[in-house]
Amino acid sequence: MNNERKIAYFSMEIGIAEAMPTYSGGLGVLAGDTILAGADMKIPMVAVSLLHRKGYFFQKLAEDGSQIEEPVAWSVDDFMEEMPPRVSVTIENRTVHVRCWKYEAQGGSGYVVPVYFLDTDLEENAPEDRELTHFLYGRDKKYRLCQEIVLGISGVRMLRALGYDEIDRFHMNEGHASLLTLELLDEQLRGRDGQTISGEDVSAVRQRCVFTTHTPVAAGHDQFSMDLVHQVLGPHEAFSLENVFCCGDTLNLTYLALNLSHYVNGVAKKHGEVSRTMFEGYQIDAITNGVHATRWTSESFQELFDVYIPGWREDNFSLRYALSVPLDEAWEAHQQNKRRLLQFVNRQTNLGMDVDTLTLGFARRATSYKRADLIFSDADRLRQLCGKAGKIQLIFAGKAHKNDEDGKNLIRRIFSASRELAPDFLIAYLANYDMELGRLMTAGVDVWLNTPQPPMEASGTSGMKAALNGVPSLSILDGWWIEGCIEGITGWAIGNNHRQADAPPDRAADARSLYEKLERVIHVYYQTPVQFRKVMLSSIALNGSFFNTQRMMQQYVMKAYFE
Numbered sequence: 001m002n003n004e005r006k007i008a009y010f011s012m013e014i015g016i017a018e019a020m021p022t023y024s025g026g027l028g029v030l031a032g033d034t035i036l037a038g039a040d041m042k043i044p045m046v047a048v049s050l051l052h053r054k055g056y057f058f059q060k061l062a063e064d065g066s067q068i069e070e071p072v073a074w075s076v077d078d079f080m081e082e083m084p085p086r087v088s089v090t091i092e093n094r095t096v097h098v099r100c101w102k103y104e105a106q107g108g109s110g111y112v113v114p115v116y117f118l119d120t121d122l123e124e125n126a127p128e129d130r131e132l133t134h135f136l137y138g139r140d141k142k143y144r145l146c147q148e149i150v151l152g153i154s155g156v157r158m159l160r161a162l163g164y165d166e167i168d169r170f171h172m173n174e175g176h177a178s179l180l181t182l183e184l185l186d187e188q189l190r191g192r193d194g195q196t197i198s199g200e201d202v203s204a205v206r207q208r209c210v211f212t213t214h215t216p217v218a219a220g221h222d223q224f225s226m227d228l229v230h231q232v233l234g235p236h237e238a239f240s241l242e243n244v245f246c247c248g249d250t251l252n253l254t255y256l257a258l259n260l261s262h263y264v265n266g267v268a269k270k271h272g273e274v275s276r277t278m279f280e281g282y283q284i285d286a287i288t289n290g291v292h293a294t295r296w297t298s299e300s301f302q303e304l305f306d307v308y309i310p311g312w313r314e315d316n317f318s319l320r321y322a323l324s325v326p327l328d329e330a331w332e333a334h335q336q337n338k339r340r341l342l343q344f345v346n347r348q349t350n351l352g353m354d355v356d357t358l359t360l361g362f363a364r365r366a367t368s369y370k371r372a373d374l375i376f377s378d379a380d381r382l383r384q385l386c387g388k389a390g391k392i393q394l395i396f397a398g399k400a401h402k403n404d405e406d407g408k409n410l411i412r413r414i415f416s417a418s419r420e421l422a423p424d425f426l427i428a429y430l431a432n433y434d435m436e437l438g439r440l441m442t443a444g445v446d447v448w449l450n451t452p453q454p455p456m457e458a459s460g461t462s463g464m465k466a467a468l469n470g471v472p473s474l475s476i477l478d479g480w481w482i483e484g485c486i487e488g489i490t491g492w493a494i495g496n497n498h499r500q501a502d503a504p505p506d507r508a509a510d511a512r513s514l515y516e517k518l519e520r521v522i523h524v525y526y527q528t529p530v531q532f533r534k535v536m537l538s539s540i541a542l543n544g545s546f547f548n549t550q551r552m553m554q555q556y557v558m559k560a561y562f563e
Contacts, residue, residue, distance in 0.1 A: 002163040007045035007561055008170045009035065010155055010177035012147070013136055014049040016105055016115060018435045020079050021055025021072040024136050025365045025399075026461055027214060029435060031173055032105075033292035033461075035115060037549035039107030040294075040314075043557065046164060048155040048177075050147060051076065051101055051117035052136040059399045059432040065415030067366075067400055067408050076101060080117065085161035089154045091146055092232055096129045097122050098154040100162075108294065108313055116158060118150055137401065145224050145232050148253065152179030156187075169561050171210040172261070175222055175253035181205055181260040185238055197237050202244065202260070210560045211261035213254060213284070214458050216274045217369075221254040258282050263560040267459040268480045274455050285559065288480055289459040290552035293319070293544065296465040298443035300333040301540075319468075319545035327533040334446075334470050334536065341444025345395060349428045357426075358392045358525045360474070361445030363433055363462060366400035367407040374451040375518075376417040377511035383424055385515055389522035393426040395445060397433035438462070443469040447521055450475035451494065451514065453505050457481075463491075467543035470536035474521055476510065484547060488524075490539045492517045 011031040015023030023029060031049070038045045055072030062068060080101035088097050100116040107113070120132045132146050155177070159167065172178055188201040215221055226239070229251045238244055244259045258264055258279060265285040266272035272286030293316045297305070305312045308325045312318050322330075335355065342353045353359070364370045375382065375394070386392055396414055400407030411429065418427035430437060442448065448466035450457075450473060457479035464480065466473060472491035475481045485493045494513045524532045 002046075003166040005044045005046045005164055006166065006168040007038075007043060008156075008159060008164065008167045009038075009045055009047040009173065010151065010171065010180060011047070011049050011173035012151060012176035013052070014047060014115060014117075015435060016103060017079060019074065020103075021074060021434075022049065022052050022117065022136070024056040027174060029438075030289060030291075030461060033290070033295060033549045034173075034553065035105045035113050036107065036292045036295060037290075037553045039105050039111050039113040040109065041550065041553055041557075042107070042109060042111045043113075043553060043561075045113055046159065046167075047105075047113060047115040048151070048159065049115065049117055050133045050136075050151055051119040051121075052134065053119075053121060054134045054138075056136045057399070057402065061411065061415075061429065061431045063415075065412040065429065067411060069402055076119075079103060083116070083162065085158065086122075087154050087157040087161050089149055089157070090234060091129065091132075091149060093234070094126060094129065096120055096126075096132065096150070096154075097124050098150060098158065100158050116155075116162070118154060118158060120150060141224060142228060142232060144222065145228060148176050148179055148222070149233060152177045152181075153183045156180050156183040168208065169210055170208055171212070171556075171560070172257050173212050174214050175211075175257050178211070178253045178257035178260070179233075181209060181256060182236055182238055184208065195237075197241060202241065206260050207262050209257070209261040210556075211257040211264045212267065212287075213257075213264065213275055214267055215254075216266075216271055216278070216456055216458050221252060223250050223252045225249060226251055254279075263563075265560070268483065270455060270479065270482050271458045287552060287555045287559065288483060288547065289461050289464070290546075290548040290550070291461050291464045291468070293468055293548045293550065296439065296442065297468045297544075298333075298337050298439070300336040301443070301469050304329060304333045316548045316550040317545050320541045322537050322540035322544070325537060325540075327530065327537070330470055330537055331533050337443040337469060338446070341395070341440050344440060345428050345430065348430060351426045351428055353393050353395075353426050353428070358390060358447070358522060359445045360392060360394045360447050360449045361396075361441045361466075361471075362394070362449045362451075363397040363430075363438060363441050364450070365407070366398040366411050367404055368410060369453045369456045370398075371451045371453055371507070371510075372396060372398065372410055373413045373417065374507065374511055374514060375449065376414070376421070377507065378515070379417070379420060381515055382421070385519050386424070386522065389519050390526040392518075392522065393428075394449075395428045395430065395441060397430040397437055397441060399433055438465070442466040442471060445471060446525065447471065447491075448473045448475070450481070451510065452476055452478055453507075454478040454495070461547075464543065464547040467539040467547065470540050472535045472539045474514075474517060480547060484543045486538070486542065489535065490542050491535065492521055
């Protein structure tokens with residue numbers, strides 16, 4: 001049975017169930033959507049990740065917006081089944097024992113993709129090793145390297161122990177898993193007399209590996225000094241191979257994955273271009289991300305699609321027929337979502353947000369390049385604009401990484417702006433952004449706002465989730481939105497797509513463009529409501545039908561898995 005599985009999908013984080021805090025944000029949620037699409041499409045795959053017993057963190061916010069982080073408590077065996085096999089890896093000359101837990105991701109057809117979460121919390125391990133899989137993106141570089149040894153090396157060993165002997169492709173979702181290539185090289189050597197890695201061995205491993213890079217910033221790629229690598233991982237012949245480890249005194253896991261993968265892709269067309277510039281000499285394709293349509297479409301729109309687009313779950317592309325949905329019924333479905341969101345917001349904040357007011361939503365990881373505070377660049381201009389065109393209210397959410405002081409300050413600035421702009425604007429910042437809140441927001445706001453600093457948005461997927469629910473985007477032209485924006489039809493673009501990748505950021509120009517487009521959006525919403533509703537349906541028909549994981553996985557199957 002296990003030998004029927006041909007694809008092994010490795011990801012440091014996987015957001016597969018709302019109550020399982022095994023993800024931090026977009027990368028993990030994308031992984032979960034990918035696995036669910038694989039189950040829907042009966043793709044013979046299996047997935048591997050780490051069991052984060054402490055989760056990412058639970059976020060509380062003080063009155064001034066200061067972030068307070070608390071561990072997330074959850075019961076693993078409520079969701080997963082512990083599997084019998086045990087494997088081990090050597091870390092700092094210690095034997096670290098690893099077990100795994102199985103979660104079954106079931107598709108709409110009933111087909112199951114097993115997801116195995118690796119766990120070092122075993123009595124036979126040293127105390128420090130028992131915590132290696134506890135914290136997602138926690139602690140220091142040494143801890144991260146140890147985690148990536150567990151994910152990549154013990155992940156392959158665990159698959160073998162579980163009986164997955166005939167895997168054709170190992171898909172590394174970001175570079176965190178790229179140490180699996182070392183285990184595949186070692187497998188090439190086992191059972192033969194010679195212990196020297198040959199060019200044929202490297203080619204054999206390369207043919208079996210697929211790599212998806214998500215990070216358009218050099219600093220975002222995991223790098224470790226070779227001194228630390230030797231200390232933690234020990235010696236390995238592959239370290240001396242030319243065109244495999246190519247970074248001198250540094251192990252760059254992205255280069256390791258690039259050098260040992262037969263197919264490499266970025267996650268949007270623009271990101272593919274940026275990646276080819278960053279990593280000159282490598283052939284890097286692009287498969288634009290998507291979201292799982294059934295998972296992210298609200299109940300009210302699912303019911304509407306069931307009436308007017310039967311079979312849309314099995315064929316997401318049929319959502320192009322959303323243009324035939326009656327405008328008043330689409331509007332009522334949206335209003336149901338908006339009322340549900342605003343009831344939640346008002347219970348949490350006591351702001352008294354009004355369902356008749358144009359509502360913008362922004363929910364992303366709180367980090368400086370995402371520029372959640374761009375809309376507050378000129379408070380006087382914002383007041384003047386809305387005084388002339390019409391009222392708006394804003395809903396924000398997002399966690400800052402524990403060590404990202406700039407991201408934490410960003411949240412504080414939004415809190416400060418909310419006080420400065422009151423009572424002209426109602427501004428809410430909702431704590432502990434997770435999948436459940438994400439689903440509520442992407443369905444319930446009127447317009448999805450996104451203002452990253454180009455070209456740092458590899459793809460982005462929150463606007464895709466909004467599109468499935470008839471929520472158009474007002475977004476900087478970066479990532480997926482370059483492909484998804486048809487001005488005034490699927491939403492509205494901020495800025496332009498003609499700046500050079502190395503051009504200095506022009507925050508003032510982006511803010512001016514934001515205000516100009518926001519004035520247009522306010523006018524359409526209040527003065528031409530029929531046109532606004534047509535934009536809602538176009539965002540479903542043109543973007544919801546394409547930017548989904550069903551289309552994405554079809555491209556992986558054709559280009560990377562079974563080519």
